[in-house]
Amino acid sequence: MIKISIEKAIPTTLYSQPLRVNLEIGTGEFVVIYGKSGVGKTSLLRMIAGLLKPDQGVIEVNQQIWFNHLNKVNLPIQKRHLGFVFQELALFPNMTVMENLLYAANNPKDQSYLQRLLNITDMQSLRSRKPATLSGGQQQRLAIIRALARKPTILLLDEPFSSLDYQLAQQLRAELKILHKELKFTTLLVSHDPNDINGQIDQLVELKHGNAHQLRGTALHPTQNKSSLIGKILRVYPFESAFIIEIAVNQEILKVPTDPKTAQGCHPNQMVQITFIDGQILLSQLG
């Protein structure tokens, strides 16, 4: 169980109130944090990691106090056993891809695990390249698997899929979920991508400032613009350059258009989840 109750005056002219965060996260949960640019998401992760000192409050992880403003406890980051995917990546320029991983790994003999990480990110062929010779997306993949390499207890990811194309990002999302279940780490993922926000997650946290241009205390409230329905596919049929999928949801029959490729994967009697956020609609199969 992670309990966070902290306050930090972020020197921004946007809001006159400090960033206040109150959160409870169960061990092994997968939590997505989202919010507008500049609202304090990175700062929150940095405070959890111990890279930024809250002005006041307490961070408690599995009954261990990591930070307490009152009795000046501030556990060094080294002892927090984290994995951190930095928004600016922070790869080690002097090390190759493999050396980055080996440096990060607790147990360098765990070769098969590192190989697996390289495989799920399609990075096998780049193992002996230095970061400066990698493309933006390749660098981002390295940052993700470097954080995973040491099998952390808590994984903090700051917009880890932002430079990846849709397919690769989806692949990584799936692999991350598998590792998350397998290694049982707690995951805090900062993202603005609907594919993260609408995924199967344990908690969704929105960092948001009040309407009075104040940064409001944040909590476990689901987003206002997000919602989802579950239904059963009745029919899939072509229409112009696209396909239409008929889905029964309670008393309604929805008719949703989709691209040929997605349509191929849809068959009558399948259960699907339809999620929508901010004008975007996402179909995903269940089970």
Next chain:
Amino acid sequence: MIKISIEKAIPTTLYSQPLRVNLEIGTGEFVVIYGKSGVGKTSLLRMIAGLLKPDQGVIEVNQQIWFNHLNKVNLPIQKRHLGFVFQELALFPNMTVMENLLYAANNPKDQSYLQRLLNITDMQSLRSRKPATLSGGQQQRLAIIRALARKPTILLLDEPFSSLDYQLAQQLRAELKILHKELKFTTLLVSHDPNDINGQIDQLVELKHGNAHQLRGTALHPTQNKSSLIGKILRVYPFESAFIIEIAVNQEILKVPTDPKTAQGCHPNQMVQITFIDGQILLSQLG
């Protein structure tokens, strides 16, 4: 008219063939380039900018030869009158937000234009901040408006919206389109975001390697997984926690669920465009 016909052996072990690009882009067009991570998108922009030398071929812009392998022409980047939004941003750490803009601007007296750029990115209050004190998204916004500040003839953007939340990104996309029309620059936008790929653009270019793991010559073929329909809203009514929108498209009546906020903006008789790509569906109003 921009004519690109170049070849470059990118030292990657992924594909055994060099990157080959053949493109014709009309002056003032808005072109989106997409493709898998590591396929060579950034390298292509760098070659157009003159930061990376093609192994052979020709780049011609408005009858002027920028690069010709045969007679060793290679116009220096300074003379290409570009705006370049780098994937790694490359902001000037020694300058504040405003100083970054003033340095970039051709005409520093063009204050009202710079103010407008600050406004459309919500950066007004950050004008005297150095880049190191900005959040990831704020830095990315600065990179975009720095490239716009000099009113370039050709604007190259390398995944410029990747760190921005959906609303802000949409706002910037709209503003970019307006500026594009107003200042009549040619835009080449590298992105993997469906919101760019599905937008109203003049050309869509996919960089892709063939099935034989060869990097295929690229051209103006639209993506296979993308399509769009245009229809008229008939009804908007609440359904469970969401809303359903009935849209008439030719002979069909679609019934698409959406979130309350988007629903508020939809009214009968409005024309809407429905775009779908890779399982995602996007509603956008026309006119």
Next chain:
Amino acid sequence: MDFNFQPLILSLELSLITTVLLLIIGIPIASFLAFKTFRGKSILEAIVSLPLVLPPSVLGFYLLVAFSPNNFFGKFLDSYFNLRLVFSFSGLVLGSLIYSLPFMIHPLQAGLQALAPNLKEASYSLGKSKKETMFKVLLPNIKPAILTGMVLTFAHTLGEFGVVLMIGGNLEGSTKVASIAIYDAVESLDFRSAHIYSLVLIIISFVILLITYGLNKRLFDNRVHL
């Protein structure tokens, strides 16, 4: 006892002129070495470092020979420019420039090499010339390296002694700098003067260094983290 301020003032003058001139000369050389790759670059780099290796008095001896009106270079300067480099302040300046060259070049070059290459690219992409890029983007981002170069050069010239002793000739008011004055005092067993010169030199230098470091701390605030 035999103490006066003239040698101290002369020393400060010499150090200041040398530092400013070397900064001007050093920037293009350092940027050339930092950014260009060519065959024989290591040779050029080794040559830049050579003035360091020769003991100052030996370097001074060879400079004396080179500058001497007996020899080609000295004669040439004398007859065409009416410039005498031995036993004159201009000679000291030239000697110090050669002697302190590596102290300016090395830190500047290392600083420039450590910069992310895309800063330069970004500036070029905005249509900026190499010169403007150097002065408005690159140099402002290597302030600690510039400071290192300037402090090493200034302080080193202030303490310079071997070269000056050889080609200066210890002439009151034109080549008798503080380091020579201290040496003189020690040699004539006038330890009191030596102590006073040293103390004043240390105090002045200390104040200059203190101001420099203090300013630098305030100016170099690009990477403040929350």
Next chain:
Amino acid sequence: MDFNFQPLILSLELSLITTVLLLIIGIPIASFLAFKTFRGKSILEAIVSLPLVLPPSVLGFYLLVAFSPNNFFGKFLDSYFNLRLVFSFSGLVLGSLIYSLPFMIHPLQAGLQALAPNLKEASYSLGKSKKETMFKVLLPNIKPAILTGMVLTFAHTLGEFGVVLMIGGNLEGSTKVASIAIYDAVESLDFRSAHIYSLVLIIISFVILLITYGLNKRLFDNRVHL
């Protein structure tokens, strides 16, 4: 003529030992100055630079007084450690360490300050200690700065003369280093020996520098762009 290789070997030994020791001492000091902020930091920085300002022979004179068995420090070393620093190789090493301190500290500090702070953070986040972070992440990424520090220190010690002249005592095989031998030769108007010593010194140094720069170019290939 009076030439032999002993002084050259001694000089190389002294320079090598000084460079290695200063690297070991310099890294913690430089990282302290680069990363910690505290009141009076500028004062500490100014103190580190001070050995630069004093003319070497004057510095040598004060070291002579300090090391002398007449005085507290010298007496202390003599009676407790049986260590005599005047007229001994160990004394030269200590003198050179003090004298060359700023040449190592400055470049290292500037290099560390120029590193992106998140490299350190990333390493800490992986549970790595400060030491491991320093040696595996920070230092390997400031190779040009380390090289600068080492070249300046090595070459400067090789050319060092004033301090050595003062506290060395010109003893064949233990304190008569090359710079002293050259000086001696020049003083006794034995220019041929002086030329040969200088030439050999220059050639050796040149080769060492050349190898160093050549290696560095090969090792420092992190930021190759297409």
Next chain:
Amino acid sequence: DGQNLRIAVAANAQFVTDSLKKAFQKGHPGKIELIVSSSGKLTAQIEHGAPYDIFMSADMLYAKTIFNAGNALTKPKVYAAGKLVLWTTKDLPVTGLDALKNPAIKSIAVASPKTAPYGVAAITALKKAGIYASIKNKIVFGESISQVNQYQLSGATDVAFTALSIVQSPELRHKGKWTEISSNLYEPIDQGVIILKHAGNANSDQLKQAKDFYQFLFSAQGKAIFTYFGYNVK
């Protein structure tokens, strides 16, 4: 720079020359500047055009070298001969050369025989007295006679071979104790003076001034001053 008469002086003669200068100036107004350095350095500088008018060398060799190169107006002439002394500032007996065998004396400062005439004299004396081999390991070399003095004054060495003119100088007259070394044990330390070509190139006033000072060295008053400082004069 027509006004100043510049006299280049070997380090060991700096004190006596200072007195000579003061005495000379009583009858001859006009500025005199003393440039004190090692004879070797001064010689190299003079050969490369240093603007000095008179050179008072520490021995004859340097003066001869300059004269032979054609940079002097006069032939080298001995102005004085130095005397060697054994000196200590510590509580040690320095009654004679034999005292050096005393184990309480751990280090002996000697000027480098390569560059300093007093160094040559000291080594010759030690050899002639037959004790060189037994005390060889105690010797440390100073670059010049003044460095030997610094070694001794700082306490870094126990005893030193220096010039009588040093221990007789006003600065050091009451510091420590000394014994003269018998002049049989070493060759006379003859010191030579020359008027330099530079004096002739300047205006005639300056040449006259230089000649006057040169003459003054050999006058009765000059000789008295040399003697007072512990030099032999003919």
